[in-house]
Amino acid sequence: MATAPIDLYAPYDTRVRNALNNPHLRTALSRSTIRLSSQRVTALRAVDGQRLRDQTxxxxxxxxxxxxxxxxxxxxxxxxxxxxxxxxxxxxxxxxxxxxxxxxxxxxxxxxxxxxxxxxxxxxxxxxxxxxxxxxxxxxxxxxxxxxxxxxxxxxxxxxxxxxxxxxxxxxxxxxxxxxxxxxxxxxxxxxxxxxxxxxxxxxxxxxxxxxxxxxxxxxxxxxxxxxxxxxxxxxxxxxxxxxxxxxxxxxxxxxxxxxxxxxxxxxxxxxxxxxxxxxxxxxxxxxxxxxxxxxxxxxDMLARDYGEALMCIRCGACLNVCPVYREIGGHAYGSTYSGPIGAVISPLLPAHVTNPEKLPHASTLCGACRDACPVKIDLPRLLLDLRADYVQEGESPWVEHQAIKGFVYAMQSRARYEAAGKAGSLGSNMLASLSGGTVKTLPPPLSGWTNSRDFPPFAKKSFRQQWAERLRRRKVV
Ligand code: SF4
Missing domain, CATH: 3.40.50.10420 (NagB/RpiA/CoA transferase-like)
Incomplete structure (x- = not known):
């Protein structure tokens, strides 16, 4: 399969798609990042790694x-x-x-x-x-x-x-x-x-x-x-x-x-x-x-905007090597000189031209592996969340996402609404699943982005509360 030429200025979604469609990229990335990560762990084990990180x-x-x-x-x-x-x-x-x-x-x-x-x-x-x-x-x-x-x-x-x-x-x-x-x-x-x-x-x-x-x-x-x-x-x-x-x-x-x-x-x-x-x-x-x-x-400016912690970075690359997102898409998908978790923080803050900088803080699962690997203990997940919040404040979040969060907050404010939403989700996803043989293959837009590369198992037919109540009833009967 021919790979697309590297275009750092293409839209973020295109950069990521190009990376995911590159048949050799993941082979190259996993060979190197896994080796570098395990060498780091061994080297830090040989000294008091935590003390070294604290002192640094x-x-x-x-x-x-x-x-x-x-x-x-x-x-x-x-x-x-x-x-x-x-x-x-x-x-x-x-x-x-x-x-x-x-x-x-x-x-x-x-x-x-x-x-x-x-x-x-x-x-x-x-x-x-x-x-x-x-x-x-x-x-x-x-x-x-x-x-x-x-x-x-x-x-x-x-x-x-x-x-x-x-x-x-x-x-x-x-x-x-x-x-x-x-x-x-x-x-x-x-x-x-x-x-x-x-x-x-x-x-x-x-x-x-x-x-x-x-x-x-x-x-x-x-x-x-x-x-x-x-x-x-x-x-x-x-x-x-x-x-x-x-x-x-x-x-x-x-x-x-x-x-x-x-x-x-x-x-x-x-x-x-x-x-x-x-x-x-x-x-x-x-x-x-x-x-x-x-x-x-x-x-x-980073110091003034409370992102000074990112300036403690010593550019070791450890956070890139352990990041599950970086390991999939590599550095070019970030569209910036700096990639991986630290790149997702500093690239939107530096004045360099980056296409779709508002998407970079979302290029993370927030699993925390980067923070655990960082020799300076930089709290990268917190910085990424702060950046996401800043973009929401600036009105940069997608309309659909905004409406979905509003709907979620509305449902969570009342037990009746929460249970009704759960029932609707269960009914809808089970109907879709029965049409396509047990699991949802394609969600309708705008949710189709999720199923482009993932399964969507249907919700449980009965909620946890229902199942728990039934179980108690059965026990009493016994
Ligand atoms: S692990 Fe920490 S010091 Fe190393 S590149 Fe990432 S943020 Fe910078």
Missing amino acids: RQMKEDVLRRLPDLLEQFEGNVTANGGTVHWARDAAEVNQIVLQIARQANVQKVVKAKSMATEEVHLNHALEEAGIVPVETDLGEYIIQLAGEPPSHIVAPVVHKRLEDISALFQEKLDMPPTFDPEMMCSVARGRLRQEFLTADMGVSGCNFAIAETGTVCIVTNEGNGRMTSSMPRVYVAVMGLEKMVPTVEDAFLQFQALTRSSTGQQCSVYLSMTSGPRKPGDAEGPDEFHVVIMDNGRL
Whole structure:
């Protein structure tokens, strides 16, 4: 079956339908998400996982309380180290600042380490429009750049592709002979990327956390591309959301522990690259220029609207891996850079263009698995419910849903009405079921959305109260 091309701006229902109709997507998703989830559980079991989560939460709460002071301290230290801090209100300003730095340094090619912040502002697009070539150097990002697709997971951008898909892509784009050997594919990609590093003028990365007391940008990778991005080109630019602060080096290592164990189930990642400034006289390596772009892009509004808890997210992806909705539809169906439960919370709150943002808080069963997996104990189900309530207040809920809730409230206010509604439901659903052989296959519109992909067993013919009364009567008789 041919799969529909990925269109992040299609209506939400179309995006979900395309995902559900993709025959390979669930295979790819379940292979990766189940593996990542079980690795996380094992890694947290090896330490006092609850204590680590409590400590990380406390630290992130402290960061939010002291955010302005920490940002100021960070800027002072980066400047003292010889770097430059730039402040960006929105995505357009981030791109403007990076382009200005690139133009001043006569940059033709940019190598990039994996960065959700630059995905959020569509930096690659801005660079290409300005005639500058961006090259993704994280293997997963490199693969989706070859495929011309956006990432579908915070940590594993290529989680929606099977090995077979990647093999076909490498044959088509890199002239590679057919193989399913991941090591061979990696070594071909590594060879190509090595040349890109050697010829790039500028490196751009995100930032996993930034240490206020030292003015240090930290990036966590397993491939070493973060280190090469930040040290080989003449100019290095780190782009980060303003919530990425941690107060001290000790706090940085606390977050590092929580991040690596929760994202990939590792005790620690292969590389942790820390940059505090440009190369100094006598240094063996390092960039001539070091810039940090700190962006707001809707984050201060989130704080003001009581959604600050979502800013404690350390982007580990654990909530995506355990979410039963994400496991079915994958990341592209969310239509945003950020997917899964955390994406369903922050995407409608960020100023980026998302089609049907009001539907995202409903892309959840509210089962709570995300909250239980989150290393910062973010109460994602509560945030999703708050967002749903906000949309209802703004009149964004569908008319049918509104009327159904009103009807439900009316029925629940009186026992007679409640019992009458139950009888009507039982009679109607049993009639429909008898017409279609025992179970309701198709409900009439507007309820047909339910039966498009689920059964609808008819209501019990007798209510619980009726059955209970009959049982008591029978006992008395006996
Ligand atoms: S919300 Fe929690 S689990 Fe989800 S990505 Fe953020 S830190 Fe990880």
